[in-house]
Amino acid sequence: MRVLLVDPDPARAALVTEGLAGIDPLEVRHAAAFDEAAAAAFAPDVVVVAADSPDRDTLESLREASRANPRPVVMFVDRSEPGLAEEAVRAGVAAYVVDGLAPGRVRGVLEVAMSRFALMNQLRQDLAKAKADLASRKTVERAKALLMKERGLEEEEAYRVLRKLSMDAGRPIAAVAADLLAFAGVLKGEGP
Template identity: 35%
Template sequence: MQSKYESHRSIGLRALLLVESEDFDRDLKNALLTCGYDVYPALTSSHILKMVDNVDPSVIVLDVDRLTTDNIHSLHILNQIDPRPMVIFTEFSDEEMIDRVLKSRINAYIVGDKLPHHVGPTVQIAIARFKEVQSLKDELSETKRKLEGRKWIDKAKGLLMNTKGLTEDQAYQTLRKMAMDNSQRIDEVAKNVISFMQAVG
């Protein structure tokens, strides 16, 4: 199978196109090329995680009749360690297929439509929705990190106040100065201060 098809009007985005056989229907590949994507076909039976690592795709597009258990497993792992926008185009649909799609967290699920003027917007919307979800996840992770960091800072301030006789503001300024001097986040400094003070008793 050819490893890459270059679009004549590339928009700088790479599509990893997962198909079930070497003799796959070229309609979706051609639609993606028409929309400006550079297309990298690969078999669903290949090592998907390795393909993603090699291609670094902007979007993963599946052109399949059925999602196998192995496909779902690979996509689930991918979502955990290196999430990408994913779109599935299929000629068939049933409850089992929809259930598998939901479990794989695919961003768009299209039955039977591979026309370029539909494929382009579908993939574009899937990428946009993926980025929106990832942004919300990043915000949530950052909020959790800050809350956890605040706990370490408050604990470190308390130890400094008790052992050094500092006011709360003085304790905070001490942590802040240490963070600036060591080019570290203040919560990281707080953890180090706590570890050190607990070690020396």
């Protein structure tokens, strides 16, 4: 496991490193501050941030990094202000532990955070797929409606026409439907 440990305090960083003992294989890289370029070069499996209190710059850096390169992030803080835990979660932090850094807890917290991250990542992928499927269905429905209106077809007949065009072209039915809608728009003077 590759762990990027971000902590300006070497003593606290040593506690986190001690808590990682027994993980094999293990590679820990320590940094005083989070740097996305360095993190991307190292390609950690998990990022552990330990700090007195989370600062907004670190949270913003984590937010930007999570958009470009999502990875599990664990944050151990000595104290927290109201609202910072929510900001941390929005920045992609999978586990936010306040005043609970003990070597014996580190490994368990990391395992839970990595599992939670994997689950949330799968949910995000499922949501993106569902949205894409819905958009495809809407496109197919609009193309069917166009065929029904312009050619006087019943719904099943319009779908068969789309399916045949799809098979003949060797392309997904949603792509063929999008092309049909685009061509119809051009013919009506709506396109380029």
